[in-house]
Amino acid sequence: MKIIKKNSRLYDIMQAVILFGFGLYFIGVVVSGSVYRYVHERQVPVLLFSAAVFLLLGMLKLRQGNVLSLSVFSGSRTASGFFSLAVFVAALTGMLIMSGTPVRFSQFAYTDSIGGQSAVSSFNTLSSVGAADPAGSAFGAAEPSVTGEPSIADASPIAGAPVTADTTNPAMSEQKMQNSGAGIVMDSDTFASWLTELYTKPDAWVGKKITATGSVWKDGELFEKDEFALARMMMTCCAADMQPVGVLAQWNDVPALTDGEWIEVTGTLSKKPYKNSFDPLIIVETIKKVDPPQQEYIYP
Numbered sequence: 001m002k003i004i005k006k007n008s009r010l011y012d013i014m015q016a017v018i019l020f021g022f023g024l025y026f027i028g029v030v031v032s033g034s035v036y037r038y039v040h041e042r043q044v045p046v047l048l049f050s051a052a053v054f055l056l057l058g059m060l061k062l063r064q065g066n067v068l069s070l071s072v073f074s075g076s077r078t079a080s081g082f083f084s085l086a087v088f089v090a091a092l093t094g095m096l097i098m099s100g101t102p103v104r105f106s107q108f109a110y111t112d113s114i115g116g117q118s119a120v121s122s123f124n125t126l127s128s129v130g131a132a133d134p135a136g137s138a139f140g141a142a143e144p145s146v147t148g149e150p151s152i153a154d155a156s157p158i159a160g161a162p163v164t165a166d167t168t169n170p171a172m173s174e175q176k177m178q179n180s181g182a183g184i185v186m187d188s189d190t191f192a193s194w195l196t197e198l199y200t201k202p203d204a205w206v207g208k209k210i211t212a213t214g215s216v217w218k219d220g221e222l223f224e225k226d227e228f229a230l231a232r233m234m235m236t237c238c239a240a241d242m243q244p245v246g247v248l249a250q251w252n253d254v255p256a257l258t259d260g261e262w263i264e265v266t267g268t269l270s271k272k273p274y275k276n277s278f279d280p281l282i283i284v285e286t287i288k289k290v291d292p293p294q295q296e297y298i299y300p
Helices: 009-032 041-065 076-098 122-128 174-178 191-200
Strands: 002-006 069-073 184-186 209-217 227-234 243-250 262-274 277-289
Touching (some): 009 041, 191 209, 191 243, 209 243, 243 262
Antiparallel strands (some): 209 227, 209 262, 227 243
């Protein structure tokens, strides 16, 4: 090794390019909205802070690159710089390619048990987010129809405007919901909260009118011939923990539905026996095709 006078500008510029690249990428995914495919919306401020740090470090590196200094030169510094640049280019290319790839239900493989629960009851995932299943509840509602024909015989007349869950309070106001004689609206803002409520307190809502928007999930191994799931992809923290959640629906023309298409279902809430408990079931009356929402995932 020799002590030589070396212009380190090229090496520092390469480091600055890497830092600027990640900073601009973080900002880009936030601005475009594709960030919601990777992380929960509450992580967005962390990404913006990280982008600011990357950009600041990049500017400091550019400033450092303008300085000529004496250094110990062995050739490894420049090689390290090119290696870092190559890693950055590969990572950035992969992220850009994946940013346009949504997650579909078909990507999830199910066995007889998922996290200790049966696949058929995998939609009950959100019950762990909300309150515990109330003990000693009486199941006085009639059993759901198994003929496949939409039935509202057990539904009581519903009046008034629909009730939507308060997403600012995940537990929702039980008093507000119980005092309302209106129906249920499950949209992008209220899907997670209502799902928790319906699975933990199904008897409180049996017979109520329900309007829900979601994606069709058909599976001949998990559901009956006249059943499908009205589902959404739920992200608790990041893409690694994403999973489908939803409500089982019963309709007489399930073959007419396309797996993955977005629909709005109107019907009456019933319940279906499962093991020692009951799962909510929508007795479908009408189905309307709708466009996918701007944010297809839900974030409890």
